[in-house]
Amino acid sequence: xxKTTQPNSMESNEEEPVHLPCNHSTISxxxxxxxxxxxxxxxxxxxxxxxxxxxxxxxxxxxxxxDRKSSTLILHRATLRDAAVYYCILRDVGRDDKIIFGKGxxxxxxx
Amino acid sequence: NAGVTQTPKFQVLKTGQSMTLQCAQDMNHNSMYWYxxxxxxxxxxxxxxxxxxxxxxxEVPNGYNVSRLNKREFSxxxxxxxxxxxxxYFCASSRTQSYGYTFGSGTRLxxx
Numbered sequence: 391x392x393k394t395t396q397p398n399s400m401e402s403n404e405e406e407p408v409h410l411p412c413n414h415s416t417i418s419x420x421x422x423x424x425x426x427x428x429x430x431x432x433x434x435x436x437x438x439x440x441x442x443x444x445x446x447x448x449x450x451x452x453x454x455x456x457d458r459k460s461s462t463l464i465l466h467r468a469t470l471r472d473a474a475v476y477y478c479i480l481r482d483v484g485r486d487d488k489i490i491f492g493k494g495x496x497x498x499x500x501x
Numbered sequence: 502n503a504g505v506t507q508t509p510k511f512q513v514l515k516t517g518q519s520m521t522l523q524c525a526q527d528m529n530h531n532s533m534y535w536y537x538x539x540x541x542x543x544x545x546x547x548x549x550x551x552x553x554x555x556x557x558x559x560e561v562p563n564g565y566n567v568s569r570l571n572k573r574e575f576s577x578x579x580x581x582x583x584x585x586x587x588x589x590y591f592c593a594s595s596r597t598q599s600y601g602y603t604f605g606s607g608t609r610l611x612x613x
Contacts, residue, residue, distance in 0.1 A: 424601060424602075426601075426602070432606070433591050433593075433604035433605055433606050433607050434591070434593075434602070434604045435604065436601035436602055436603065436604075438601075439600075439601055477543075488534065488546055488549045488557075488559060489602070490546060490560065491536070491543045491544040492543060493543050494543060
């Protein structure tokens, strides 16, 4: 399975944008880039996913590098409720239908 | 729309006891998954089912069995519980590979 690399932790101020990076240099052409987050004491929650083009939804934006070897999850205006562990995951639509979670990035929001 | 429902939410077992964790989804998803999460750790895949009638091992299948009873339900069984299986268990489902997962709220299992 292609691997992803994320910083262990990040801090951001409340009401400011947050850019969470993810490197996936061994990504294959059939890998979708997925982002999930896990709030304290809750199950993971789907955030966004994309293949090649940048994606936007009500929760966040996903910016994918042209070579697809990296991506960035953008929270446009962080709130205290966005404090969570964020996981960047690759999901291969051409092979086994499973995703493997890494350690993720723990995002701290400062009031 | 209930999403993914897990039962029970909490359970305490004695070493050697058996139990089945239940998971049901009402979104007509094809794929279902079981993960475990130990304190302070990430999620690890136990078993998954890409479609009704199929199951496959994940990263940590030892000590567990699964049954994809129908398209809606995917159960996880511990035949002889061990303290090392103390964890929070999450069930998830997905429509196809190009869609995201929906997770349940988890079952907190303690084996004493």
